[in-house]
Amino acid sequence: MAKIIYTHTDEAPLLATYSFLPIVSAYARTAGVEVETRDISLAGRIIAQFPERLTEEQRLDDALAELGELATQPEANIIKLPNISASIPQLKAAVKELREQGYDLPDYPENPQTDEERETRAKYDKVKGSAVNPVLREGNSDRRAPASVKNYAKAHPHRMGAWSSDSKTNVATMDDRDFRHNEKSVVLEGDDTLTIQLVGAGGETTVLKESIPVLAGEVVDATYMSASALDAFLRDQVARAKEEGVLFSAHLKATMMKVSDPIIFGHVVRAFFPDVFEQYGEQLAAAGLSANDGLGAIYAGLDGVENGAEIKAAFDAAIENGPALAMVDSDRGITNLHVPSDVIIDASMPAMIRTSGHMWNAAGEEQDTLAVIPDSSYAGVYQTVIDDCRANGAFDPATMGSVPNVGLMAKAAEEYGSHDKTFEVPTSGKVQVVDSAGNVLLEHDVEAGDIWRACQTKDAPIQDWVKLAVTRARATGVPAVFWLDETRAHDAQLIEKVRTYLADHDTEGLTIEIMDPAAATAYSLERIRRGEDTISVTGNVLRDYNTDLFPILELGTSAKMLSVVPLMNGGGLFETGAGGSAPKHVQQLVKENYLRWDSLGEFFALAASFEHLAQSTDNARAQILADTLDRATGTFLNEDRSPGRKLGTIDNRGSHFYLALYWAEELAKQTEDAELAEAFSALATRLREQEATIVEELKAVQGSPVDIGGYYRPDAEKTEAVMRPSATFNEALASLG
Known part of the structure; x- marks a missing residue:
């Protein structure tokens, strides 16, 4: 059967x-x-x-x-x-x-x-x-709105908040020393087994991850986010939100990026409450209360701390005196910093854009927002959409086009495959990716507390991804755009492979482009406003972001998409x-x-x-x-x-x-x-x-x-x-x- x-x-x-x-x-x-x-x-x-x-x-x-x-x-x-x-x-x-x-x-x-x-x-x-x-x-992802859903959305458009040309809503992101800027990449010439190791300042070597099997043609990346640069950036954004009179909100992916982003979330919490952690940080740590778990977990644990009421009052005073915090639930006092998994970037950013660029403040009212996205890899996508709405107004679901997605994700491709290769660096030194012969393939100078990660993308999934993109472009007659940035190390490797594998397919009469994510966003938005469709062909993380961003704007939800993985x-x-x-x-x-x-x-x-x-x-x-x-x-x-x-x-x-x-x-x-x-x-x-x-x-x-x-x-x-x-x-x- x-x-x-x-x-x-x-x-x-x-x-x-x-x-x-x-x-x-x-x-x-x-x-x-x-x-x-x-x-x-x-x-x-x-x-x-x-x-x-x-x-x-x-x-x-x-x-x-x-x-x-x-x-x-x-x-x-x-x-x-x-x-x-x-x-x-x-x-x-x-x-x-x-x-x-x-x-x-x-x-x-x-x-x-x-x-x-x-x-x-x-x-x-x-x-x-x-x-x-x-x-x-x-397999790779083919995700799109079925015709019945798209037609229904056009006939029964969901509510879109109006945009003002003087909206103060913006994205804040790092311009140096983050994952995007520190990335290095290599393509493996043959099958091998790699090791990740930390060489301390005194020459001592600690193996962080051993026996990583790789295949010929596989793309291996490594990068890190500087903890000191992150802290400086976050301090500036707290001050900026206060000065501009906008809500402060952090947008991460603490569920999927299960090692790196909870750590980054902890940095955000400490940056918002620097005086509290300076005074009570050791006491909180001794009680097992970590900023990485969020303000809600700290509050819940203060009942067991001798001067818990005093510490709670210090947090409350900092909230009162700091910039206004975006709220997850104004009625219950749940802030953007309460739970790391409450504000997930791929859902929270399009929801904010759909609501006039607003999030909710403590009074339960909408307000312009500074959306803090520390890593700059894809932050420009959201800033481009915000700029477009500020200039052209809200999108019209009754007339707007669609952005289906072909996503590279087979065999744990790209960042989501990096969980077991992500580390909070314990001591300053060099983190190295080493092959079986002892050759150093990738290396970074790091300091204690930096967040280092590596990821893998096998060649066969890339070939299949290119094939799927051509197949969808041929089936629909819609332009297909590879969202790849030639100035980013990983993307540069993929661009070379994409150009090689496109030659294996009949692309005559098709429009297939390669653009960096911000440019691809602008191109897709221009077509959307004319009621035209554009296939976004993306890596794994952007697949996740785009298959929420565009459906939420087009349909009001991403839950009504057809998602096929051949x-x-x-x-x-x-x-x-x-x-x-x-x-x-x-x-x-x-x-x-x-x-x-x-x-x-x-x-x-x-x-x-x-x-x-x-x-x-x-x-x-x-x-x-x-x-x-x-x-x-x-x-x-x-x-x-x-x-x-x-x-x-x-x-x-x-x-x-x-x-x-x-x-x-x-x-x-x-x-x-x-x-x-x-x-x-x-x-x-x-x-x-x-x-x-x-x-x-x-x-x-x-x-x-x-x-x-x-x-x-x-x-x-x-x-x-x-x-x-x-x-x-x-x-x-x-x-x-």
Whole structure:
């Protein structure tokens, strides 16, 4: 039997799975397709690391490792929902919850001293941050807005805040001694094994990372951010925000860049509160309270400090006397500096641009903002968009063009592959990348506290990336632009390879350009305002940024994108959109039994998955399921069946019912397979006749708190009961079997 793997993940997408998966499974069975789940949730990943500490009933297989192996096989067909890219506070919270549920898990060792603590830390390090994506992404990314979504956005444009020509909103970024400016790059001539080492001022050598396998043609980069330059830059930006009367906000990626960016976040916190840390820093450190974990974690820990109230008052006074801080939640007093994973650059910057260049101040009012993005690698992209809006006003979703993306990410390409090769330098000296013969390939003079990192990009993914870009340009007739900067070391290597591999393809009649990111942004924006599309062909980090930036401006959200990953060995990975608002959705469900999560991304991924299955296994019914689901999704959009904003309207569960209804109706009237049409005719009639009853049953549960048994690992029975409250719908669905 043909098989689709549907991932069991976290937060709102996980809750939605309990409602949607029974529909998927029932419909798929009619085409001889089995839908299986694999648990790659944060909690599941943690549990899988410690089988020796758990009971037989508690143990879980390492589903992520299993799917990583499957992704290299031609039969792979994986639907991947958003998962938590865990920051350290999230990891600790998940461990705490699991321990309360009876799992004998060790504490996360902040500063491991023993071999056992180092082993524990290594296991947790495999789980935190973007642990999932590099394992599954054995192909490059093709991400775009489906025509039905784009047409709906044009017909029902989302609200865009007006821009003023005298807006004071700007990006602040470093102009020297950051990752961008310190980067060095080399292409490996042959297969080898590399080592990263630190040579101290006295000549002593410490191995930071050993046995890094590399292949011929692989691009290896190394760079560092100077801690002293970072601190000087941040001090200047705090003063600038105060002088200009704008909000101070920091925009990082503490989830994906799980080593470097929490450290940078800690520098931001200390720069905003220099006097507090000068006076109380040693005391805070002794209490295990780190700026890297954010102001919220420090506040929570002050209850256990003897003069905690005094220290809290010092923080409060600094906030009162400093520049106005951007707020995550004004009502609850949650600032931009409270939690490192609260303000994620790829979501926070487009949201700010969409809202007139404003963020929220402590009074809950919009205000111009200084967006502090320390590393300058891609900060110019956002500044270019801000400058364009200041000059030309807000974009018009009813007329604007689109910027689909072809992203280089296969085999942990580029920065996201650098987690295990990122270090906070312990002592001054030289960090070197050395080959097996002892030759120094890359070298930096560093000081204690600098943040050094290396990353790898294999040659085969680059070739596949170029091929995919040409394929999409040919299929659409849309210009494709490689966002590469010839003055940046890594990009210069890629430009040479791109030019070489473009010669392997028929590009006659196509527009294919290479531009630096700021110029590519300006070019794309000019076309957007004329209603024209432009394919952005980018590396891994820009893939992540662009597939939020442009969809949020065009569609109001990045969750409605079609995200296909053609795996390099012939399989398919189908991603379902972003999960940035998932925590708030879970909180609302628990509080009032209402889930606003929009599963549109799941609908698109499922249709693409069925289509891939049909083509790879010659399954005609799978193709019918794909085609009818596409049509049903179009009806779903036209009938506006996405979850409403308030109680009394349909939520995620109601949207699933309507998708099931429209899909059954499309299957019933298709003419390719009479037996299949007959099977769904009865269901379609039943669902249509019972529509009012089912909707009433789904709405009736709203308004009261519910218990799902946990945030990171909810109880399956409790959650299923909450997410499938309509007995009438459940019985109708069961009748299909």
